[in-house]
Amino acid sequence: MRKISFAESINEAIALAMRQSENVITYGLGVPDPKGVFGTTLNLQEEFGSERVFDTPTSENAMTGIGIGAAINGLRPIMVHQRLDFFLLAMDQLINNAAKWRVMFGGNSNVPITIRLIIGHGWGQGPTHSQNLQAIFSHIPGLKVVIPTTAYDAKGLLLESIFDEDPVIFLEHRWLHGLQSDVPEGDYRIPIGEAALVREGDDLTIVSLAYMTIEAMHAIEELNNLGISCDLLDLRSTSPLDWSKVFQSVKKTGRLLALDSASGSFSISSEVVAKVSMHCHEDLKCAPKRLALDDIPSPTSFGLTKDYYIGAKEIFETALKILNKPPANTSNKFLKDHPHDVPGDWFKGPF
Amino acid sequence: MNLPDLQQAMFRIRLIEEAIANRYSEEKMRCPVHLAIGQEAIAVGVCANLTNEDLVLSSHRAHAHFLAKGGNLRSMIAELYGKVTGCSKGMGGSTHLIDTAVGFMGSTAIVGNTIPVAVGLALASKIKRSSSISCAFFGDGAVEEGAFYESVNFAVLHKLPMLFICENNLYSVYSGLDVRQPNRRQIYEMVAGMGIEVDHGNGNCILEVSQKVCEAKEKILSGKGPQFLEFETYRWREHCGPNYDNDIGYRSEQEFKEWQKRDPLREMFDTHSEKKIMDITKKISLEIDDAFAFADESKFPQESDLHEAFHLTSI
Numbered sequence: 001m002r003k004i005s006f007a008e009s010i011n012e013a014i015a016l017a018m019r020q021s022e023n024v025i026t027y028g029l030g031v032p033d034p035k036g037v038f039g040t041t042l043n044l045q046e047e048f049g050s051e052r053v054f055d056t057p058t059s060e061n062a063m064t065g066i067g068i069g070a071a072i073n074g075l076r077p078i079m080v081h082q083r084l085d086f087f088l089l090a091m092d093q094l095i096n097n098a099a100k101w102r103v104m105f106g107g108n109s110n111v112p113i114t115i116r117l118i119i120g121h122g123w124g125q126g127p128t129h130s131q132n133l134q135a136i137f138s139h140i141p142g143l144k145v146v147i148p149t150t151a152y153d154a155k156g157l158l159l160e161s162i163f164d165e166d167p168v169i170f171l172e173h174r175w176l177h178g179l180q181s182d183v184p185e186g187d188y189r190i191p192i193g194e195a196a197l198v199r200e201g202d203d204l205t206i207v208s209l210a211y212m213t214i215e216a217m218h219a220i221e222e223l224n225n226l227g228i229s230c231d232l233l234d235l236r237s238t239s240p241l242d243w244s245k246v247f248q249s250v251k252k253t254g255r256l257l258a259l260d261s262a263s264g265s266f267s268i269s270s271e272v273v274a275k276v277s278m279h280c281h282e283d284l285k286c287a288p289k290r291l292a293l294d295d296i297p298s299p300t301s302f303g304l305t306k307d308y309y310i311g312a313k314e315i316f317e318t319a320l321k322i323l324n325k326p327p328a329n330t331s332n333k334f335l336k337d338h339p340h341d342v343p344g345d346w347f348k349g350p351f
Numbered sequence: 352m353n354l355p356d357l358q359q360a361m362f363r364i365r366l367i368e369e370a371i372a373n374r375y376s377e378e379k380m381r382c383p384v385h386l387a388i389g390q391e392a393i394a395v396g397v398c399a400n401l402t403n404e405d406l407v408l409s410s411h412r413a414h415a416h417f418l419a420k421g422g423n424l425r426s427m428i429a430e431l432y433g434k435v436t437g438c439s440k441g442m443g444g445s446t447h448l449i450d451t452a453v454g455f456m457g458s459t460a461i462v463g464n465t466i467p468v469a470v471g472l473a474l475a476s477k478i479k480r481s482s483s484i485s486c487a488f489f490g491d492g493a494v495e496e497g498a499f500y501e502s503v504n505f506a507v508l509h510k511l512p513m514l515f516i517c518e519n520n521l522y523s524v525y526s527g528l529d530v531r532q533p534n535r536r537q538i539y540e541m542v543a544g545m546g547i548e549v550d551h552g553n554g555n556c557i558l559e560v561s562q563k564v565c566e567a568k569e570k571i572l573s574g575k576g577p578q579f580l581e582f583e584t585y586r587w588r589e590h591c592g593p594n595y596d597n598d599i600g601y602r603s604e605q606e607f608k609e610w611q612k613r614d615p616l617r618e619m620f621d622t623h624s625e626k627k628i629m630d631i632t633k634k635i636s637l638e639i640d641d642a643f644a645f646a647d648e649s650k651f652p653q654e655s656d657l658h659e660a661f662h663l664t665s666i
Contacts, residue, residue: 025478051478057508062467062501069471072456073406074479092498096461097468105449105457106440106652107660142661 001182006148009155009183010040010116010172014078016187017162018048021076024162025052027063028080028116037080038118038177060086064093064115068101068167071113076162082351084117084171085128098167099142114161116170119261121211121309122341123349126300132262132293134209135271137169138239144192145239147171149213151181153236156190164192173211173261174351175343195242197249201229204319205249207272208259209235216259218312222333223319230319238268243275250276254285255322259315264292291318306340352399357557358619360399361391363635364415365616367424370639371414371431372593379647380431382444383460387415389555389587392615393518394419396560397486400568404483406454406472408465411446412586413458416488421453428642434649441652442660454483462523463489463496466515470502473511473577484512484571492523494538495531500545506577507546513577514567515547518554521583524590525601539581547579554582555615585610 004012018024026044028037032055036042045053056063060081067077081087087094094115102110120130137145146161146168148154154172161168198213199206199220208216213234220230231249235241250256256276260269269290276288291310299308313334320327338344352360368386375384387394394415401407401420409416417427423438430437431445439447446460456472459465469487476483493499494517506513517538521528532538539551548570552559560582567578587607589596597604614620620628 057501057504059501059505062470062498062505065464065467065498065502066471066474066505069408069468069473069485070475070478071471072468073472073475075475092461092464093467096464097459101457103657103661104439104443104447104459106437106442106656107662108439108449108451109457 001184003180004151004183005178005180006151006154006172007039007177009151010158011042011044012183013155013158013162014041014044015047017159018044018052020187023074024076024078025070026078026080027054027056029056029058030082031055031080037082038174040177041080060089061093064090065097067113068093068098068111071111072101072109076112076114078114078116078162080116082118083129084119084133085131087115087117094143095140099140102166103142110165111167112165114158114168114170116172118172118174120174120351122175122305122343123347123351124300124302124341125298125351127297129351130298132260134171134238135262135267138241138268142167143239144168144237145171146192146237147210148236149176149210149234151179151183153190153196155183156188157192157236159187160189160192168192171210175211175347178343178346179214190236192237193240193242194236195245196234196236197231197245198234199230199232201231202253203228203323204230204255204257205246205253206230206232206257206259206315206319207235207246207269208232209238209268210261212259212261215311216315218334219315219319222312222316226325226328228319228323228325235268243279246272246276247279250280251283254283256284256288257315257318257322258288258290260290260292262292263295264290265295267292286322289318289322291315302341354558357395357399357561358616359631360395360419361557361615362619362631364391364394364418366632366635367418367639368414370643372588374643375593380445381433382431383591384431384445384593385412385591386588386593387412387586389610389614390518390520390584391415392557392560393516393554393582393584394488396557397488397516397564399561400564401454401486402483403452403454404481406456406469406476406483406485407488408456408469408472408486409448409458409488410462410465410490410493411458411460412490413446413448417448417450417455417458420450420455422448422450422455424638425642425645426450429646429649432646432649433651434646435652435656436645436649440656440660442657463493463498465489466493467498467502470506470511470513473506473513474509477509477511482572484514484568486514486516488516488518490523491517491519491521491528491538492531493517494542503542503545503547503577503579510574510576512571514564514571515577515579517579517581519581519583520586522586522590522602527602539579542579547577548575549579549581551581554584555613557615585613587611
């Protein structure tokens, strides 16, 4: 099968949806510009015209409300923000309107809107360009929250989101945009709320999401070398969250490590630890653990980000602790041939 | 609609709102109510110019807009009672009214937040080549919200079939215009600076409202883009609730009395005989009594109704 990047698969999903239904529109600051939102919206205006694909004023709140109104009146808008953080200006429209509309009108009206938010990481993105706020959105009943890892999942989940009848927050970690995977050409859908079992094993359940899943795969490779095998569950959606797969895995392994790309307190990983403690208490062989960022805004300096973010090394070390194994020498492990604040050579900044 | 019809539509809304106020102490309407008594002319004058295909969104003070647009009275009163027969199945209350059959697309309780949604309705109408226009009702407080400016800007930019109706009743809860906006700056003049055609008028004169809305709609339909109309008016009762509150000190009894002299129904009362008024009242009262009886007899929604309404697809 052909390999394409996460960004290309997003672009392909939007184009497919727009060909399928003339009710699909897509807009956001920079959508038709030469960069095309990191390549995800390239060539869309050329194919579908400026009425269905358009740039917008810098008005996050109203543009969200306008999308809600268009959705109520029969369209399926896809809105995008190059950084999640700007979308915080639209919390009134998101929380008071989009999330509530269906229930506060007794099911007489609904809002099929998809809101793509890109999460920054590294290269000095700092406190207001790299927030992983999946927990905030997941806390609001009435919103679905999708956070894919692979190009394959991104396409299938985006198509599902666009044709969903309710508002979907679609989170894209910037470091995943360049990542390639096998992606079928046509339309396929991945249901929202189904986690993917990325690695299978018996000793430990690692629950992960988005970019953390990539780091977890590297950690598991090294753990395998020590004879330790892990279930790696990539959540793919945090609302609804695939609890049955999480519980099933923990019942098998008896151990849980919940990963998060956000600050730890009140996070998705907190909820995973809480629900597993409540539902799998008797199956647990030891206390569940959470590995997340410190409760402090993310720093900007190259000198500070190295120790702020967690990666394969920390996951590896924490896994050994959970399993009561002696610490292993990691000085020759998890070495990268590029600086810590970029995902690879393909990323040259500035954002 | 001719003048007697317009007057009767306003009078009907007045009697319904007064019935709500009179029965509120029964404690069966267990939700906040924002009554539109005194402000009926704008709702009626605007909606008289709209068809069922034209789409309306409103704010917390939505009863008059809902009724003027043709919203079902029984389902509105049942909604205030929190009953499953309500227009939002009892899940919205007074501030969340909807009747899509007549183009009343909803109302919400957050100041200014239906304005962009209304612009979105207009955007979809334009893209779908529909001939319907979209109308947002909001107050003088809403023009202090960022969402208002963002919405007007986009509507002008895309020349959307959009009618902005600002009901300036001088107060946001207990805060008068003088503590919220600079003195001598007129809302419609400020808004004109955004490149939208504006007009303003006496919101208590039904013929003036209707005439200005008629002209604005014609302009919208002829492709001249969105229109903004500001109408001055005054709410008679407290911001939220069934009572008068001129005694608590944020506005004067004298100011209230001055505005009462400008009652939108004054001309009707002056020109109709007492008997004629009694006959109309009797007829409308029957309809009101029926609606309250319907609401009272209806059932509360069950938990299963809540889950059904909330049912999110593909979970």
